[in-house]
Amino acid sequence: MTGRVSPRYHEIAGDLRDQITAGHVQPGERLPSELALAGRYEVSTVTLRHALALLQGEGLLVKVHGKGNFVRRPLRKITYVGGWGTMDLSTAAGPSFRVTVRSASVQASAYLADLLRVPPGSPLAEFFCLGLEGEVPRGLARIYLPRDLAQAEVFDDDSDRREAIARFAVLGPSPAVVRETVSVRLPTADEAAALRIGSQAAVLAVTRLATDPAGRVLEAALLAFPGDRVEAVFTVHHMAEERKTGG
Incomplete structure (x- = not known):
């Protein structure tokens, strides 16, 4: 049996996750625009947004309307x-x-x-x-x-x-x-x-x-x-x- 191929947006989310956890993108830093990221990964903006949504759900990113996606700072409860x-x-x-x-x-x-x-x-x-x-x-x-x-x-x-x-x-x-x-x-x-x-x-x-x-x-x-x-x-x-x- 062949393994199931993960959707492309999972791969993109994994790459961005690795960059964030490795410190290549710092807390509070804004990611490139969705259009720029879609171009970098050679996918549609719809696929790119699925990847960003995964990271938002994990608490790694926060989307600020009209400003973009930011690496979330550690939050004090x-x-x-x-x-x-x-x-x-x-x-x-x-x-x-x-x-x-x-x-x-x-x-x-x-x-x-x-x-x-x-x-x-x-x-x-x-x-x-x-x-x-x-x-x-x-x-x-x-x-x-x-x-x-x-x-x-x-x-x-x-x-x-x-x-x-x-x-x-x-x-x-x-x-x-x-x-x-x-x-x-x-x-x-x-x-x-x-x-x-x-x-x-x-x-x-x-x-x-x-x-x-x-x-x-x-x-x-x-x-x-x-x-x-x-x-x-x-x-x-x-x-x-x-x-x-x-x-």
Whole structure:
């Protein structure tokens, strides 16, 4: 029996991988354009992009829209602290880490209405937060509050609010309970585009609900982190019940 010949793009990916691991192409360095690489290897740009996609999936390359393919710098993982909902910025990259924010008023979809326990179409305040280290996305948060709870101060640009947004923390009134559901899954198309990852790259997804003492949902947050760039830490506090002893 004859062995199966690997597709050409596997050979190209192997050659580029060898160059990266040998240090011939340094972290942060941009590869030649896709057209130039396709010419070098005498293949179509479609075949070349298949090879680059393999290396992107392995975490060796990152593609920056409009700029090209770069050898990925070693990434330090950030820590998401569960139980309250906070990203520990001390684990990020310091001054080069930033969060971009877009806010808007939206109507509750069926999914959001179910999460927030409001009628479909109810007005909500939406915060779309993207954490970046340099040009590399580190995490995505979509935070929703019932519009009547999102008073004007929620949209104010004060330092406390900026810090809460930068930490992907609870934005609304102080909750009595925070419940988080964590899963590992493939990204949605929107998440893959925002995080600049392949459609087959795993994400750590957190759905966070904050409720008041009466059980009203104050806030719903949908967080997604590339699986190779985050770790989640949850601490359980056991409350010992005092027992009276009989005399």
